Amino acid sequence: MKSREVALASRPVGMPKVADFEIREVEVPNPGAGEVLVRNVCMSVDPYMRGRMVDRKSYTPPFAVGDTLTGGAIGRVERSNHTDLKEGEYVESHLGWREAFVASDRGLRPLGELKAPASTYLGILGMPGMTAYVGLLEVAQLAEGESVFVSGAAGAVGSAVGQIAKIKGCRVVGSAGNAEKVRHLTEDLGFDHAFDYHDGHLTQQIFEGAPQGIDVYFDNVGGDHLQAALNCMRPNGRLALCGAIGQYNATAPVPGPNNLAIAIGMGLTLRGFIVSNFNHLRDHFMLDMTAWITGGQVKYRETTFDGIDKAPEAFIGLFTGANTGKMVVNL
Amino acid sequence: MKSREVALASRPVGMPKVADFEIREVEVPNPGAGEVLVRNVCMSVDPYMRGRMVDRKSYTPPFAVGDTLTGGAIGRVERSNHTDLKEGEYVESHLGWREAFVASDRGLRPLGELKAPASTYLGILGMPGMTAYVGLLEVAQLAEGESVFVSGAAGAVGSAVGQIAKIKGCRVVGSAGNAEKVRHLTEDLGFDHAFDYHDGHLTQQIFEGAPQGIDVYFDNVGGDHLQAALNCMRPNGRLALCGAIGQYNATAPVPGPNNLAIAIGMGLTLRGFIVSNFNHLRDHFMLDMTAWITGGQVKYRETTFDGIDKAPEAFIGLFTGANTGKMVVNL
Secondary structure, eight states: OEEEEEEEOSOOOSSOOGGGEEEEEEEOOOOOTTOEEEEEEEEEOOTTHHHHTSSSOOSSOOOOTTOBOOOOEEEEEEEEOSSSSOTTOEEEEOSOSBSEEEEOSTTEEEOOSOSSOGGGGGTTTSHHHHHHHHIIIIISOOOTTOEEEESSTTBHHHHHHHHHHHHTTOEEEEEESSHHHHHIIIIISOOSEEEEGGGSOHHHHHHHHOTTOEEEEEESSOHHHHHHHHHHEEEEEEEEEOOOGGGTTOSSOOOBOTTTTHHHHHTOEEEEOOGGGGGGGHHHHHHHHHHHHHTTSSOOOEEEEESGGGHHHHHHHHHHTOOSBEEEEEO | OEEEEEEEOSOOOSSOOGGGEEEEEEEOOOOOTTOEEEEEEEEEOOTTHHHHTSSSOOSSOOOOTTOBOOOOEEEEEEEEOSSSSOTTOEEEEOSOSBSEEEEOSTTEEEOOSOSSOGGGGGTTTSHHHHHHHHIIIIISOOOTTOEEEESSTTBHHHHHHHHHHHHTTOEEEEEESSHHHHHIIIIISOOSEEEEGGGSOHHHHHHHHOTTOEEEEEESSOHHHHHHHHHHEEEEEEEEEOOOGGGTTOSSOOOBOTTTTHHHHHTOEEEEOOGGGGGGGHHHHHHHHHHHHHTTSSOOOEEEEESGGGHHHHHHHHHHTOOSBEEEEEO
16 A cells, blocks of 8 residues: 655755655555554644754754654554554554554554544643643642743643643733734633734733733743743743744854843743653643543644645644644644 | 941943942941941952942842942951950951941851851852852752863852862863963862863863763853853753853843753753852851861962952952952952
8 A cells, every 4th residue: 555754855944845845655565463554644743843854963863854754643553463452543653744654563652542532642632732731830840829921822832831820820921923812812711911922022011911020931932032031030930941933943043032141130940841851740641631621621722734745834834823722734 | 437438439331440439438436235346357359249230120239329339248346335246256247348337236147266267258168159059069959970060160159169069079170261270270179171261162172071061060151151051961951050250241231042942952950049049058058168178178269459449459350350269358
């Protein structure tokens, strides 16, 4: 059988272009002994993948030109020669942006009985949801009743951050990229204040939502957002550095915040993290988040594209603000 | 009797000038009931005072033009109307850069029997020594055997940082501003590697001293030093943000490190602090540091100026690299 996959055709310079990606067709072999054939049902589209398209040392090696891109995916076992992996079972993998593939159990995580639609395991019950959970509760050590600012608040991670903070009795301010997202944050997700960062005046907007300043900043954007957040921090505040989507497409080094020295006098802690270093909290996360979703305390949205040939467009959309909530490609 | 004091004549713009200070003579009254007359024997000259000369909100209010500057001082009780403060006793105060003053016991800390020369209580046994101690052991959570980089390493804080790290079995790299200071760090204080930051190539120099990278960076300088340190951090590294002497005289906002996003992938923690928030560790500090000094494990130097009229020159010298170890004005 044939499967299409998405390869890196060239390293993007600045904003990625569709031509930086190649959709190619490959032959999928029959599963051998102990192997399964998996057909993916949806693929995750995440900002961090942009970093891997640059040829530099990081916590994961860069993609090579010609490589099949890898991101999270949920698939179903279509044929199985493995005793523990049943046909029809859902599995999560990071084995490539492809329609179908053959693998041993290595790199496959069976999802058991689904508690929500399959794509949810790429979003609120997956990496982005867990990123919000560990970043807020473990990295930033959020305490009940504090004030929180989250940037990129309408994204998959940001929207979870805000809602978890509300569950913890916190005041929540969020920034997003257009009026509809701002409305979504305050009217649908219960944020206390939200604003469109294109307005400028980031510092003023944060103070408008949190006049006493903020205890925790969850940074998805970097740059001007981080600088503004520093202006608003309360003593002993914590800043969870999760992402810097505002500079992923920069073609030259971007200056850091010019007010970092505020951290000295205010006793601030800035802590960077990647979610894969917090796998010991996965069970807690799954229990809490499943309960919050089931109880209606956490809502989630997806922005979907259909067909693997649309994956490059979906990916580019992350940087143009095309998504509210999790960006998913359905196959 | 008369006493001279140092007042702020004008807010310095850029590098402070002698004319920004005024030495003036005032009449010291007789001590009233419960009061003492203190004659200072030495005054502390510290970089952080530069920040208070700027009119902006910070952890301590700014000096007003015309104010007597305040910094640490050690004095002797010359006349006492206080039952617990004996004549001849040494006291530490932050009651102004003055030769003599009258005060109640408020703001006076009796030093008891001196374990070292009086000026030591402004340096290695005082605020700078304790800053090094809490910054390294509490803020940066230094562990035995790690690799440490400290900037401003020949200063009062930096030289203590390096020596404490050596006591903890760590590899220590330091930067300083001239060849004699570099020699002092490696030959007298036991640093594993030291370099003159004027050479440029900060990142290379740090890696030369710590080829596997550094676990802890103790930042006294900010700017290019912080940026270079970020390039060299190992996973889960900690950066204690103590000072930014490299930018205290800047006349425009200084861009932050352009590589702060490294903190995300490497899981770094940057934590700012001021020593006065760690007074609960004072007894531990005094015990440890007194033992280290007595045992010869920690050495210290002072750069001294004589006479209160030399205080402005001493202060300016902090920013021109005039001091090795603690800068003190003897009265």
